[in-house]
Amino acid sequence: MSVSSVRQILIVLCLTVFLMQASLAGENGKLPGAGLIHQLKFGVLAHDVGDLWSGFHRENGVDLNIEVVLAPSMDVLGGTLRPALGGSINTNGDTSKGYLDILWQYNFSSGIFVVTGVGAAVHDGKLHASHVDRKALGSRVLFHIPLEIGYFLTPRTTFSVYFDHISNAYTARENEGMDTLGARLGYIF
Structure with a gap:
């Protein structure tokens, strides 16, 4: 899967989600609270950050991230579980990925929130150590583990630090892993 293919898939995904949400609009043109999408998040992330979970870095560039948090939810341990799908496109032509997660979010009364989850990611990176400037990820499908700490700027707008x-x-056999870290803005429908 090439970077171009991942970009095309993400563009189609975004347009599809937008059209689905728009088709759920009421007669007054406002998006309903019980629509398909709970939140959209957009971010800029540092790619393959060293000295975190994976321990070192080989790849470079910035990742542009988009995530769609879907509306179906379940209350668990004082927080809320929701499905999400998203992707990160590397601007340097290195590894890009798409992912599907189950997220758990806890909102504090102060406006601060934390999100964590687990899911699967599909990437277009290298599987084996054939390039010194690319990670050997070992498998096309990987585990995806996100962590986010943020703040509600308004009841519908969030700012967060995302890892x-x-x-x-x-x-x-090969499992070099990869970490991203950056900031995201979110809009709640």
Whole structure:
């Protein structure tokens, strides 16, 4: 899967989600609170950050991230579980990824929130150590583990610091893993 293919998939995904949400609009043109999408998040992330979970870095560039948090939810342990899908496109032509997660969010009364989850990611990076400037991820499908800490700027707008890690958890011989870290803005429908 090439970077171009991942970009095309993400563009189609975004347009599809937008059209689905727009089709759920009421007669007054406002988006309903019980629509398909709970929140959209957009971010700029540092790619393959060293000295975090994966321990070192080989790849460069900035990742442009988009995530759609879907409306179906379930209350668990004082927080809320929701499905999400998203992707990060690397602006340097290195590893890009798409992912599907189950997220758990806890909102504090102060306006601060925390999100964590687990899911699967598909990437277009290298599987084996054939390039010194690319990570050997070992498997096309990887575990995706996000962590986010943020603040409600308004009841519908959020700002957050976002971290995610992808790896195969040693289900393959090579497992260099990759971390991203950055900031995101979110809009709640």
